[in-house]
Structures are given as C-alpha cells and as structure tokens.
Amino acid sequence: MHYLFWCKDNNTSTPQDMCWVSLRMREQHFPGHVLCWVSMRMRDHLFPSPWQRHDALRAEVGAQAGAADTARETSTALYPLIVRQGMDKYKVLEEWRAGSFGATCIVKEAVGDGRRFAVKKVECIDEHEANLALKEAMVLLNLQHPNICAYKEFFITWDNTISSLFLSLVMDVSDQGDLGGIVRLKRQLVKKMDETVIQMLLGQAIDVLVYIHKQKVLHRNLKPSNILLKDEDSFLLSDFVVETLAADEMKLKIRMDDECKLWMAPEALQFSYSEKSDVWSLGCVLLDMMTCSITNDAEVAALLQEIRLDPVCLENVLKTLVGKVGYSADLCQVLLQMLQIHPVQRATAIELMDVPYVKECLILVGSPLSGVKKTLPPGVSDELYEGGIEKALEFMQIYTDFEDAQISALRHLSWYIADQDGWLCIEEIIRLVVQAMKLHSDSLDIQLEGIWILRDLVSQALAHGLNEECFISNELITTLVRGMRSFLPNTGLLSQICSLMMMLSANEVAAELLGKAGVLQDTLKIMESSLENRELCLSCCGLLWSMAMTESHTRREWLVYAVPVIFNLVLKHLHDGQLVESACCSLWILCLKGCVVEEQTESISWALLESLHAHPQRPVLVKNACLALASLLRTSELAAFRVLVPVSGKNGIALIKEIYHLHSDDPEIVENMCLLFSEMAHYGDTRPEMLSQNMGPFMREIKVKFASTEEIVTLAESTLSKLET
Template sequence: MESYTVLEQLEPGALGTMLVVELKTEKEGAGRKYVLKQAMDLLKLQHPNICIYKELFITWDNKISSLFLCLVMQHSSQGDLSSLIKAKRKKREKVEDMVLQKFLGQMMDALFYIHKQNVFHRNLKPSNILLTDEVSFMLCDFSVDTLMTDEMKWKIRVEEDPDSKSWMSPEALCFSFSEKSDIWSLGCILLDMMTCFFLNVKETNSLLRDIRKDTSSLERVLTLMQKGNKDTLPLSQILLMMLQIQPSMRPSAKDLVDIPYVMECLALAGSSLSKQEKTLPSAILDVLLEGGIGSVLEFMQTYWDIEQAQAKAIKRLASLLGEENALMYLLELLDPVTCAMRTHIDSLELQLDGCRLLLDIIGQALQQNVDVEMLVGEEGINSLLKTMRTYSENEELLSMICTLLMMISASEMAAEALRKAGVITDVLSIISNFPQNRQICLSCSGILWSLAVNVETGSG
C-alpha cells in the first residue's frame, strides 16, 4: 500500500485540518482493511495532550479512479515545539526547568495512553508537538506514518530528507516499530530542548544521528551540561535510559512512569498516572495523623503525592485550627494546602475541603492583623485559579474560591498577580453563569473593585 497525503489548512473557524490519504495496493482488500482499522483506532483517541480526530470519511475520485481516506483533526494556531526551540536557540536561552518537567510529564502521559491502545506514533519530533500555551503540549500528526505499510517508500523518505528523521530510533529507520521507538524519539526531543542554548541546528542533527551508533557523544554532552547546572542530573539519567541503542535495553512508557523523577513530572502535569498505586492503609494514616499541626505538616511534605493522605491531612488541620497554638502556624499552613490542591486537582472533595480550610486560615489571619501578602504567594493564587477554571460549573466550590480571592485581592501584590493571570475574564464569566447566587456576585464585585482600586493606587 502507498499512502500519499495532501495537508490542507481550513479557514479559521472551520473544523480543523484535513488529512487525505490515498489508498493504493496490489492486495486492495487486505490493505484497505488495515488502514481503515488503524484510522478507526486513531479516531477513538481521547486525551488532553493528544490532537484529536473529529471525523473520518471515505471518498472515491473518478478522475484518477482512486479511493481516499479523509481525516479531520483538531487545529491549533499556537505553533509547535520546533518554533519554541528555534526561538530559544536564536537567543541562546535555556528552556526553563519547569517547562521541561511539564513537557516530559504530559508526553509520558500521552505515550502511556496511546501505547496502551496499541498505537505507536512512529514519527515523533518537535514539529509534531503543538503548543496550546507556554507549558501545555499536544501530540499531533499520527496519520501518515502510523498508516504506512510500504517499507520501500518509507526508506525512500528517510533517504530524501534525513534531517527530518533525526529524532527517529535506529530500528525505525529500518521500518521496525514498537512503543520503544517512540521512547527514543521523546528522548531525542528532550535532548534537543536541553541543548538548544549551546548547540546549533547542524550540531544537534549531527548529535542525534551519532547517538544511533554510539552513545559516547551523548555522555559527553550531558557531562558538559551538568558542569553548568547540577539540576539537570535527574533528567540526564532519564535520557541515558531512553536513548539506549538496543530497543530491548530501552524502558517502555510503563517502566518510566514508575521512576520517582518522572512521577514528579507527571504530578506537575496533573496526570492521574502520578497517583497510580499510591495509597496507605487507613489505620496507618490515622496513626500518622494523631499529632499536632507541626507533625501534620511534616506528614503532608512526606506523602505529598498520595491523594488519600493529603485529603486526611487537610481534614485533620481543620479540626486543629481552633486550638490555642494554631496561631503560631498560620504563616506555614497555606503553602502545603494549596500545593495539595494543585497536585490533586482531580479530587473535588479535596478541593472543597481545602477551600474551607483556607477560608478559616485567612479569616483568622485577618482577625490577627496578619499581612495577607505574607500568607498567599503567587503560586497559591495560581492554584486557586486553576481550581476555579477546572471546576467552572461547580457553584459551591466557586462560591468559596471567589470569597477567598476577594479576601486576598485587597493586597496590591495579589491584585497584580490576579490581573496578570486574566482573572477579570473569569470573574465576568462566573457572574454571567451564576447571576442568582448573591454570595458569588458580591465576591466577584469585591474582586473587581479591589483590582480597580489597586490600578488607581499604582498609577497614582
């Protein structure tokens, strides 16, 4: 079977990008059945970090007597990862550690998902990863190489444009694919992102080609990077595993998600994989949480990645907040609570309990004339906004978050952080969705008032 593609960008506002695959084969029945099955599998993919396919249809072209498979996929106008790398390379700037970690977390989550469906990307590279914002990425362009079965045509493509295949694994160049091939490609992309501030395009392509035969050049580059930044050590160790020449020596996505550093990246990305098999028996949890506020805070730090532990700790803190010595801990409480909410964003119960606790903490702090700026930093504000946007239809939770934001927006620092994060649009949307909820409307009005007052104060 040969697969020809015509990529056509539809007008803004249309469904998306249409991919057309021409089907030609000597054994037409078997070839077409294979392609149709693979295309149907692509249509079933539903993941936040995968560019989804919206529609599939088959058409016949009478002029050339050929059958075409048409796939309409989600479209993004934000650019792709190659443009981000190019911009960083031009300025000789490093890709920020947080961006690298979130990228790895999101891509591992996506690869774990597709490999579980027995789908391999086959041509993973920076231009096939879309940007949806500064730290959000989506795999795209599964179709052509995923559907191709013509080995000769594949090898011709590789020979015609070797640079575009720099990210491919050694075995993939020989038309042998598995989930390990995608792991190699992801490792190459990470290496490209990590070295773009000191390697140019030619040097990078040369490095990616060299490591297919000998990984000594990779080790030299990683050693050079570690001299300037010891923080790259965990990621360097991951790269050495991902870029093993022999596929049998390479980890699978399932293997990688069990590595503590990758687990941290998955947690930053909000992946449910970061919570797999992370539980403690209830009896042990109860014993560990018998102490006072200080011991509970230590417990939260130790078991930050276990949702059950964080949920129980928040409930325990709520029960201890009325004790006399609680006042001395007020400045220490908000960070661990907002961190738990951010890490376990998928748990509605934890978000509700967390907001109730935050209201109590900030209420007590204000009564004691504690400066709000000492309580709530930018990360805490961003955590609240993330919860608000994730649960934009939950009236009970929104009511509490809006009250919290109103309480802290009196601070000039908080008001500026909220304004930069685009909270005005969120607030107006909430008022529009819940005009009958008096508490929400009052809190939202209070937020807008604080932002307006702080703008005037700042300009004055």
C-alpha cells in the same frame, strides 16, 4: 468491483428510506467522493406485525450474508460507499504541505461556526490498503486524553486527476503554535530552555505514552512539530501514524526526508516499530530542547544521527549538559535510559513512571500516574450547599483536578437531578460528569456517582422525548467503555454501565460507537465469567440484545460466540423468570440472524422449550421463545424433532397448546405460535405427529377466533394447507 451496502437518502432521516442496493463501482464515475460503509437500524414500526418483522429481518440477514460472500471473493472490506463529496463540508485555508506520511492543510467548516481543523491526506496503494488503514485509524477516534490532539473524523476519497485513493484524517488544530517553533527561537537567541518546561513536557508526554501504549496504540511520528502548544505550560501530541501507512517501505523510502528521520529510533528506520520507538523519539525531542544554547540546527541534526551509532556520543553530550549548561544529573540520567540504541536495553514509558525524576514530573503536571491526589482545604465544599444544580456545575468547573471536590459535587448533583428537571440542561451536565469520570478514571467513587447521574439524566431525557443526538458523543461512549474495562472486578459498576449502554444503543449513532469500541465482546466475556451474578447477567443480556439488533456495527463471530454463553446462562438460572425472559429475547435475535450452528440446534431448541415450560405465564418470554423456535424450524428439521420429543414429560406441541390457553387473548403471542406451527408443518415427517395432536381442529379454532386479524388467518391457513397435503 462489486459492493453491497446500506443506502440512505441524505435528505431524510427516517428508517423508511433504507434499502439494499447493489452497485458496480467504477472509479472514473465518482471523482472526489467519500467512500465508507454506513448502516441504519431496522425499526419495528416498519413492519407492524411480528410475522412481518421476522421475515423482513431475515431478509436483511440474507442480504448481509451476500455482502459477506462478496467481501470474501474480492478480499476487500465492505467499507466503500458513495455518501457525499469528501471536502465539501470544509473550506481549505492554505496550500497543502507535503510531508513524509502525507500532505496537510488547515481548513474550516463551510457551515456552522467555521471551526478550524487540520486535514491530513495519505495516498494509499489500493482499496485494500485504504480500508485496512481506515480500520486501524478508527481506534484513534476513541483516544480521550487532555494531552492528545483529538481526531474528528476519517474518510476515504478518490482523486480522479491522479487516479489515487486517499485516506483523510481530520483533527483539531492549535493556534498557539508547536514546540518546534519554541525550540527554533531559543536556538536563534542561544538561550537555554528552562528545565521546568522540559519537566512539564516530559510529565505530560509520559502520561500520554502510558495511556496509548496500554491500549496497544503507537504514535510512530513523535517530533517537535507534532507537539502542539495548548497553553503556556501544556502540550498536545498530534499526528499519529497507523501501522499500515508506517510500514509502506516503498513510499516512505521515496518521500521520507532527513529531517523526519532525525527523530526515529534505529529500529524504526528499518520499519520495525514498538512502544520503545516512541520513547526514543521523545528522548530525541528532549535532547533537542536541552541543546538549544550549545548547538545550531546543523549540529543538533548531526548529534541526533550520531547517537544512533555511538553510545559514547550521548554520554559526552550529557556530561556537557550537566557541567556546562546546568541541567540536573537526574534529567540526563532519564535521557540515557530513553536513548539506548538497542531496544532491549531501552526503558518503556511504563518503566519510566517508577523513576523518581519522572515521578516528580508527573506530580508537577497533576498526572493520576503520580499517585498523588489533590485535596480541598477544609470547609470549601460547604459552598455546594448554597445552591442547586447550577452551583454544583460551577463547583465542578472550578475544582476539576480535585477528586474529593468532584465526588462531593456529583453527590450534590444527584440529589437535585432526581427531583428537578435536570434534563433541561443535560448537555452541560453530561459534559462535566464525563469530564470528571475521564480525568479521575481511577476513582471508583467518581465512576459510580457519574454512572448513576448519567442513567437518571438519560431516562429523563428519553421520557420527555429529547433528541438523543443532543447528548450522545464519542467522548461519552469512550468514557463508559474505559470504565467497563478498568473496573472488571466491580460487578455493581459493570451492571450499571451495561444498563446505561443498553439505553443509549437505541440510538443509531451510539450503537455505531459502541460497536466500533468492541463493547459486544467485552459484554460476552464479562457475562461468561460472571454467570453467578444475576443482576450483572440481566444487564449484559439487555445490552447483548440491543447490540445484536444492529448487526452492521457488530462483528458476526461475536454473535456466534454469544450462543453458548446464553445457553449456559439459561441452564444455570432456569427458574429465574426475569433472567430467562431476557435470555430468550437474546436467543430470538441470535436465531433470527442465523448465529446458531447446526450442532447447537437441538440444545438451543431444548433450552427454549424448557424456558416455556418453566415460565408459561410470562408473555414476553413466550413471544420471544416462539419466535426463536420459528427461526430454528425454518432452517433445521432437527429443531422440529426436538419439539416433538417430550420436555419435562410433555410433548412440545402439547406444551405450546397449553400455553396458548393462558394467552389466547394476546394476538401477538397467538401470531407467534401460528408462525412456529407453520414452519413446523413444512416438514413431512412431523405432520403425522402434529395431526395426532389434533392440530387441524386447533388451527381452525384459532382461525375463527381471530378472523379479523389477517396475519393470524394467513398463518393458520398455511399450516392447515401443509397438514392436508
């Protein structure tokens, strides 16, 4: 199989180490290596002039198009790339334990502080299944919830001993044990599980299910051993299973044991999963906890199987749990809604939120879904005025669950950050600000205050040359993305989020995280529906340009989608110089990457020429509009004819020549214009008109004036040579 990919020397970190490589991958040559797709942003300093940047970036686009063609021919995604040995960074601490969906073991990092993780490896049929499963799993990296066991990374490895591909998932591990251990102990001691513990689990689990189901994510593997203990009264849901792996019927029929089947919904046993399948599994977990004092292991196993077939069985055991064991009738009524055999009759997690007993559980665990917010006693916030940044951070840590406390602390913090060196403790500040935004994701005030602080901090850090890796994290990016999607009507907040994302996206790690989170499509949809909002469109344009510069993390179809959106923006705001300038920057990168289809060439060329006519004094606009036109001219003669047609009563060549006299002391603008004319002179039908516009003397004048600038001289000579043929 033939793959094209970016290759970067792992021993260095500079962009100069990047190159395109082609490799015929043979399995036997690379045992145990990780396979993935890695990309790096092309930096301007690699190519000192706009002309070189233009040609080099176009070469990049061509190479990527070749990679896309290879992908289509092989029907395989462009993930595979040899990077490093998969498990080299970890030390295995125990034997691999086989399970229905894969094998698991505990590891620790080989370097650093030796942090422990759980690694689960799942065998895949072929590269296609491995890549598909990896793509589906990426969404799990974005899950940020206090009751979800976080994932660290995923990778694909090749096991040469058995000639198989494995998807490996690295996740956090809890040293407190799991719910299965508590239930087993209670059952051995024939002791009742306290209803408060059940309420705590129910409240936290419903909070998690609502969170993941709203994001179209299913757990598919909910059982006591996958519910970890965080502390005395807090749980973590772990070990999610992606759709591709859960639908592998042949493998699961062989490996799925009876214990695993106990917790699965009736329809899930037929490999049909839905949100309600997770609700059934949670109901089984609760039933297991409630029957500790009246059933042994064999009896509860039989019970969990029988309730799938006979609804009367569940009704009888619930009567026993109320009358004999002493559980509340309200709890048992919730269980009845969760364990309906037919999915259509079963409640969803969102529907359960409205059940009074479940709402009490949500209040008990402090879930935002309860609608009840904690408030500080009067006078407590006065503590903030006793100190500066350190006091605000301490206050935020003490009163994490109090929305009003977090708002007060954030406002106090913002006063000091503007005047003090807040960037010196940027990691701690960002951690607590993001935590507040995440825990109070429904609070507009906290989102606004948090974004203002993050913008100030990032600006300070970049101004002082601080390494972005110190403060960029997956948690920060996912918090921003969640805010963007949760407050769509609030254009002020959206504008601030887009501006901050644009600042962050200059970093390769942040650009990759934003790309994977689907930020580009969100940005385009926001801009498309808010063309009247100048400030929001300005922020969106900046973010679009920055994201488009990193195509490896951006789906091409969304770049193509962006072209008409930007065109409509120019039409609506043609006389707004700052906004049109930003739009021209975006159009340049879109034209350069070949995202303008043939049918759009004339209209986009017209928009660029109108922008030049409306704002000839703006140097950045002129630079980017000329580069965008040069890109269109290189691929389409239609663009050349459009330049020759009068724009607002003026021929395009005459217009650009006039603009030249406004910026004749700016070598970069002159070089971009020369590039445009060189591309235009390539077409024989345009040369007579160019000659009639005295382009020969004009180019010779430029050649003399910029005789010491090699790039301009070369382009001028190229144009003259074409005009003389």
